[in-house]
Each structure stands twice: as C-alpha cells, then as structure tokens.
Amino acid sequence: MLAQVDTFVGPEIQWFALSPMLTLLGGALSLMIIGALTPLWPKGWYATFTAAIAIATGVLAMFQWDDISDGGPSTLVGGAVAFDTLAMFLTITISTALVLVALLTDDYLRGTPNDGPEIYALYMVAALGGVVMASANDFIVLFLGLEMLSLALYVLAASNRGSEQSSEAGIKYFVLGGFASAFFLYGIALVYGATGTTNISEMIAALQSSVDVFHPDTLALAGIGLLIVGLGFKVAAVPFHVWAPDVYQGAPTPVTAFMASAGKAAAFAAMLRVLVIALPFYRDDWRPIIWVLALLSLLVGSTLAIVQNNVKRMLAYSSISHAGFILVGVEAAAHRAGEADAGSGMPAVVMYLLLYSVLVIGSFAVVAVVQRESGGDASLDAFKGLARRRPTLALAMTVFLLAQAGVPFTSGFIAKFGVIQAAVDERSYAIAIIAMVVAVIAAFVYLKIMVTMWLGDPADGSQTVPVPFAAGLAIVVAVIFTLVVGIFPGWLIDASNTVTAYAR
Numbered sequence: 001m002l003a004q005v006d007t008f009v010g011p012e013i014q015w016f017a018l019s020p021m022l023t024l025l026g027g028a029l030s031l032m033i034i035g036a037l038t039p040l041w042p043k044g045w046y047a048t049f050t051a052a053i054a055i056a057t058g059v060l061a062m063f064q065w066d067d068i069s070d071g072g073p074s075t076l077v078g079g080a081v082a083f084d085t086l087a088m089f090l091t092i093t094i095s096t097a098l099v100l101v102a103l104l105t106d107d108y109l110r111g112t113p114n115d116g117p118e119i120y121a122l123y124m125v126a127a128l129g130g131v132v133m134a135s136a137n138d139f140i141v142l143f144l145g146l147e148m149l150s151l152a153l154y155v156l157a158a159s160n161r162g163s164e165q166s167s168e169a170g171i172k173y174f175v176l177g178g179f180a181s182a183f184f185l186y187g188i189a190l191v192y193g194a195t196g197t198t199n200i201s202e203m204i205a206a207l208q209s210s211v212d213v214f215h216p217d218t219l220a221l222a223g224i225g226l227l228i229v230g231l232g233f234k235v236a237a238v239p240f241h242v243w244a245p246d247v248y249q250g251a252p253t254p255v256t257a258f259m260a261s262a263g264k265a266a267a268f269a270a271m272l273r274v275l276v277i278a279l280p281f282y283r284d285d286w287r288p289i290i291w292v293l294a295l296l297s298l299l300v301g302s303t304l305a306i307v308q309n310n311v312k313r314m315l316a317y318s319s320i321s322h323a324g325f326i327l328v329g330v331e332a333a334a335h336r337a338g339e340a341d342a343g344s345g346m347p348a349v350v351m352y353l354l355l356y357s358v359l360v361i362g363s364f365a366v367v368a369v370v371q372r373e374s375g376g377d378a379s380l381d382a383f384k385g386l387a388r389r390r391p392t393l394a395l396a397m398t399v400f401l402l403a404q405a406g407v408p409f410t411s412g413f414i415a416k417f418g419v420i421q422a423a424v425d426e427r428s429y430a431i432a433i434i435a436m437v438v439a440v441i442a443a444f445v446y447l448k449i450m451v452t453m454w455l456g457d458p459a460d461g462s463q464t465v466p467v468p469f470a471a472g473l474a475i476v477v478a479v480i481f482t483l484v485v486g487i488f489p490g491w492l493i494d495a496s497n498t499v500t501a502y503a504r
Helices: 002-007 019-037 045-071 085-109 117-135 139-157 164-195 200-210 218-234 243-250 253-278 280-306 311-334 345-373 391-405 411-425 429-455 469-487 490-500
Strands: 074-076 081-083
Touching: 019 045, 019 085, 019 117, 045 085, 045 117, 081 085, 081 117, 085 117, 085 253, 085 345, 085 469, 085 490, 117 139, 117 253, 139 164, 139 253, 164 200, 164 218, 164 243, 200 253, 200 280, 218 253, 218 280, 243 253, 243 311, 253 280, 253 311, 253 345, 280 311, 280 429, 311 345, 311 411, 311 429, 345 391, 345 411, 345 469, 345 490, 391 411, 391 429, 391 469, 411 429, 411 469, 411 490
Parallel strands: none
Antiparallel strands: 074 081
16 A cells, blocks of 8 residues: 555646636635634625736636647546636636625625625636636546535525525525436436546547447447436526526525526536537437527517516526527537538537526626615516616616617627527527527517616606616626627637637
C-alpha cells in the first residue's frame, strides 16, 4: 500500500487555464470569510465585490479564448476538464448573468434582514457550478458541477425567510431536483456500464470501435434515456417543467432571474456535452426524443403563458417556450453530431443562451422594481398604467418583451432566427415551421403585458415608480445590449461559430 502511494503521480495542473473557476471559488470563499469577520459592509459593497469577481472571471475567460484560438482546444487535469471555446463562451455568458443579477439583488435586499454576504456567495458558488458543467470532460465532474449549482439554487430559492412562497419554492425545487439528480446519476452509471468509462474523450474512442448501429446496446440506450430525463428537468422542458412556474413565482425575483439565465445556460451546456459531444454515435436514438421535447415545450409554454395573470408566471411559461426554441437548435446540432462539419446548430444554441440570459434578467429587473413599489405584487394589475407612472421603465420593459417575441432589430430576433435557420439547414422543416407559428402565438403574451402598461389605467393614488441606481444600471445595460446586438449581430455570430472546435 505504501509503495502504491509513493509511486502515485497526480495530473499536471495548469493553474492559469483554470483561473476563471478559481476566481469564482476564491471570490465566494473570500466573501464568506471576510463577511463573517467584519461588521455589515456599507451599502452596495457586497454587490460591487460580486460584480467585480464576475467581470474578472469573464475577462480571464476571454484571455483563455485567445490562447485556445492560438493553440487549439485541449483538456486539463488529466482529461477531466475541457479547455475549448465552448466552455469559454458559456463561462462569459454565466459571468454576464452574475454581474447583472448582483446589481439587481443589491437594491432588492437593501434594508431587509437578508441583506448580507450569504446570498452573493451562493450566487458565486452557483456560477462556479455552472462553469464546471460547461467545462466538464467527464460525467463525474459534470455531476459535481450540477450538484454545486443545484444546491446553491435550492437555498437561494428559499432565501426569503419572511415569505411562505419562497419557502414553498425552495422545498418544491429541492424535492423535484433531487429526483432529477438521481435520474441523471443513474444514467451515468448505465452509460459507464456500457462504455467502461465516464471520461468523454475515452467514451468517444470506445464507442468508435464498439458501437453497433444495427444492434444498439440496450444498457447505453437506457442510460441515455435517464440522462435526458435529468437534463430535461434542469432546462425546464415539457413534461419535466412542472416545478418552474411555482418556483419562479415564489423565489425572490433576482434569484428567479439567475435561475432563468445562468441556470438554464449551465443546463443546456451539460446537454451539449452529454448528447452532442459524448454520445454522437447514438444520435439517431436520442434526436427524436429531443424533437418531441422541443415540440411539447414550444406548444405548452406559449399557450399556458397566455392564461396567466401574474407576470412572473407569464415569464416562467415563456421560459419554457424559450427552452423549446433552444431545443430546436439542439435537435439541429444532433444531425451532424460527431462529424467534422458540425453545422450551425451548436453555435445557434450558445448564442441564444447568451442573448436570452440578458433579456430575461432585464425583464425580471423591471418586475422587481414594480414589485418593490407595489408591496410585492407581480400581477398584471401592478403594471397598469406603468407608462404614465414611469415611462422610461415601461419603455425598457417594452424593449425586452419585443425582443422575447423575436421582433427584428432586437437580439431576440437574432436568437430565434439562428435556431430556426439551423433547423432549416438540416431539413427539419416541420419543427422549424412549428417554431415560427409558436413565435406568433407567444407574441400575444408579451402584447398582453405591453397593453396593460401603456393603455391600462393606474390605480387611484398610484405613485411614480422609483428606480434604484443599481437596478436601473442593470436595466440600461440590458437594453443597450439587446438593441446593439439586434442591429449589429455580426461580431457575436462570428464568436459563436467558433464553439464547434471543442475538446474531444
């Protein structure tokens, strides 16, 4: 036994290549330790520290991107972590979401018993879990990242201790999330039994020499099915969506924004790693399942959103519909999974994730501001006459809603056009046509909110809605990004096209 210990050689660690993850980890630990040993910080400092850590993470990811462009994709830590542009693109996406949510949370928590370092530390832990999921080259590492993200989100959803809805949201998310994690872990076990490894690179090599197209391995197919169930819950795809409306409504609004942006980006990153990259040889088996999930998510999400009267629930069902659009891109990527020419499916998915993350945070930021003034009310009645009480806020919300509807000259149009175009390129005409029809149906949801804001009469005695500085800054940044990308999308399209050169 001692001889084995003496001869053990650990993997080489390239610390700078891991710097985005280490920055988030160091930020979370530093905030918890320093926050526990010092008095309550002056207002805004927790959020400023979190935003600074997120910006540093994004900048470091850009430096890594440059190194990858020069030297090509590779793996780190003994092949357990992928070092490629796909990981860096999603790291930047999660970092962007963290910056905006930190700004929004500062004003939301100001003056409440929850104002402290804990919430921001949990944000950074969740972001770290998302980055690990996006960078995983091993199913075990991916599961660790998934649990890191999930556990932090469970606590964040229940973090408003004075709200029964928040506690209920945390419990529902925890119980259903536990089942989803169990399905995912069991799926990993079955795939391991079929391939003899959990490492994605080794799995690809093993399947290249052993997969039988005409007699597929039943064990592997069962494992893939369980993996899809687990991932379907995390992305809130129908029929695994039942948790989303209640959790989105009950959780604190900044937490809801973080779940809908960074949480969804991390979950789809895991789906790309598991299905498109690790299991391309079974694409004809899992692609029809993705097609069905996309169809159900598009139809159910858009139609049920119409009958809601709470704006947070409307945006929750809208998020399910957006998951359907992203699944259209995943289905398109499946057609060429494992091929040298990966097509436009994967670039369309990652671009959609970044654009939607900014959109949904901006939308929930406006909801948070209105809630603050209306005593926590997020119903349509709270938005009546918002254009008269705060025209600029109503205008910002209109921009976000038009973008989510896919109106030209907004980032939402670029996102939806990208996934539909990817489906058309792969001749998936049916799902592309359905997605276009659903986009028209979903527009009614956003129109319903806009009509309430601009044509509704405010309640008697309604006051001007004040917009706190940090929340206003997050809204302004989101509006500018939404319009600039909608008018000048070329640079982002070029960047997203590089993600197909992933580590193998």
